[in-house]
Amino acid sequence: MMYEGNNIISTPKRSALSEVTNSANYISPNANLKLLTNVALQENDFVNCNSLQQYPTPPSSAVHRKEKSLQILCDRFLELYPLHINGSIEMQLDCTAARLGVEKRRMYDIINILEAMQCAVHKRKNTYLWYGGTRLNAFLKMLKKEGENLKLSDALRGKAPKPPSPKHKTLGVMAQRFLMLFLVEPPNTLINLEMAVRVLIDSSNKNQMNLSPEQQDRQHKSKVRRLYDIANVFISVGLIEKVSGNSILKKPVFKYAGPLKTKKLNEVVLNTPPITPLEARTPSQIYAAKSKRKLEFTTSNTCKEIKFCISANTDTPSHKWNEILLVANMELTKINSAGNCDCLT
DNA sequence: CCATCCCGCCAACTG
DNA sequence: CAGTTGGCGGGATGG
Numbered sequence: 001m002m003y004e005g006n007n008i009i010s011t012p013k014r015s016a017l018s019e020v021t022n023s024a025n026y027i028s029p030n031a032n033l034k035l036l037t038n039v040a041l042q043e044n045d046f047v048n049c050n051s052l053q054q055y056p057t058p059p060s061s062a063v064h065r066k067e068k069s070l071q072i073l074c075d076r077f078l079e080l081y082p083l084h085i086n087g088s089i090e091m092q093l094d095c096t097a098a099r100l101g102v103e104k105r106r107m108y109d110i111i112n113i114l115e116a117m118q119c120a121v122h123k124r125k126n127t128y129l130w131y132g133g134t135r136l137n138a139f140l141k142m143l144k145k146e147g148e149n150l151k152l153s154d155a156l157r158g159k160a161p162k163p164p165s166p167k168h169k170t171l172g173v174m175a176q177r178f179l180m181l182f183l184v185e186p187p188n189t190l191i192n193l194e195m196a197v198r199v200l201i202d203s204s205n206k207n208q209m210n211l212s213p214e215q216q217d218r219q220h221k222s223k224v225r226r227l228y229d230i231a232n233v234f235i236s237v238g239l240i241e242k243v244s245g246n247s248i249l250k251k252p253v254f255k256y257a258g259p260l261k262t263k264k265l266n267e268v269v270l271n272t273p274p275i276t277p278l279e280a281r282t283p284s285q286i287y288a289a290k291s292k293r294k295l296e297f298t299t300s301n302t303c304k305e306i307k308f309c310i311s312a313n314t315d316t317p318s319h320k321w322n323e324i325l326l327v328a329n330m331e332l333t334k335i336n337s338a339g340n341c342d343c344l345t
Numbered sequence: 346c347c348a349t350c351c352c353g354c355c356a357a358c359t360g
Numbered sequence: 361c362a363g364t365t366g367g368c369g370g371g372a373t374g375g
Contacts (some may be wrong), residue, residue, distance in 0.1 A: 065373055068351065093364095105353070108366055125360075125364065168357095170367070222368060228350055251348080 070229055074110050074236035076100055083119070083133035083237070091120070091128045109171070113233045116172030117179075133237075137259050140183065147180030155199045156181065164202045174200055174223070175230045182240060182256035190243060190253040193227045200227070 097104045114120055118139040120128045154160030166173055178196050200223055234240045241257040
């Protein structure tokens, strides 16, 4: 289901609208409106578009929910700011939001993740520098290394403590760690969200231990929600893909989809700024380098001071989840190791 | 049902 | 203190 022709090379824009569903009528009422807005904005690019914040918000009810998904929004974002570019370009958040016809809040969802993938850097208020995928491949290698340092592979299996999660930039960090899982595991490993959540919830904290089961449940759900968001933009970027239709596991799983949809990134690397070593303090003038709110990405040295949280004895109030995870694990390893001529495309 | 995840409130920061 | 960022979870949606 969904659309699967994802050998996309960022060309089909209206085909998307026309093919999306079988429900007869489809021209998307406000698609036109958005186009108009879009065009109008293009011309005014330089004009410091402030009045544009409040676009009409057309009969939003009419739009199918799927049309508003983060994945699609990210697709459209990537049309404006492609992964394949030389050098970099500046991007104004509010203008981009307006051009895409969405609230600014949604831009943060996307850009925070993409920023965590080194596709952009926060230059200053409302302004990012867009690098696209220029630095991505190099960064992926780094991510993999970092994932190994963090022992994520073991953590996944409850054999190692989950790396403590930072307080800020959680979306970006989650995104990085989520990706690390794929990089650290053998190719084509299938990972589902429940599994991913394990390494993303730091169970070693004091405040963590005495949480009511329902608080833990909330936390868990919250993380999963975030993971859905992250997965959606990753899919859009082409980093992972959803593998649905497993007879065994009903919940969808994801698999790494290789560096990028199209190659040719390899040669592009010109002199872009160095890749921020994950948590690295962006040394100098980059926006709010030392701000509390800024990049506190996985402190690479946090992993050296291992805290105990052997999965076995730390109460684990939500044993329910553990059972589920166990099953999921078993099933997944089964699938993963099955060299069978299964549904592998 | 319940998996998925849009939406926007509002706290945490910043200029 | 107004404006920006972004954590976070209610609850809509549609399979």
